[in-house]
Amino acid sequence: GAVVSQHPSRVICKSGTSVKIECRSLDFQATTMFWYRQFPKQSLMLMATSNEGSKATYEQGVEKDKFLINHASLTLSTLTVTSAHPEDSSFYICSASQPHSYEQYFGPGTRLTVT
């Protein structure tokens, strides 16, 4: 149990376009989902925390207008990278947690390349 999926696993887009990444909890209801960014050979940096039905909480330094997060249901959160630029190229990983649980279950990640 506790499986989290992400779609797509890889995406290449042109500079200036927008890209949407989906994160789904497949067999549980996720009241909270988290979005992380990972640069090559580096750690995961939390970008934002989203709770179902409310606005996401962004970490300091993360542009909320650039990285739009929607958590419209208990099993789906989306991250939209708007007007992507090459510096947005990265590995984006989501995680999800159940109510009253300290565990976070991670998705397999999405590799975004902006050309």
Add this chain to the structure above:
Amino acid sequence: GEDVEQSLFLSVREGDSSVINCTYTDSSSTYLYWYKQEPGAGLQLLTYIFSNMDMKQDQRLTVLLNKKDKHLSLRIADTQTGDSAIYFCADHLPPGKLIFGQGTTLQVKP
């Protein structure tokens, strides 16, 4: 602020034990986690320890926590080539934020 530090690289021979160390700074930690990441993949939760425990054993994995020194370690017994990966420790801060270390690359030589 919150910070988690790990050594970046560890190389061991197959069959030896591996010990990966981690230090953290925040006193309000509730849980501490160890995750494994293989190339191009997401994170797999290996084990975790509650902050009021000092040891947890799970098959080949032993976690030791020294809360006074804010030091966490992961010992992998009988290390296998399939254990080669990057290992992240993470500090859980209420109400749900995870702070990750830089990751330790474990290389297992046959």
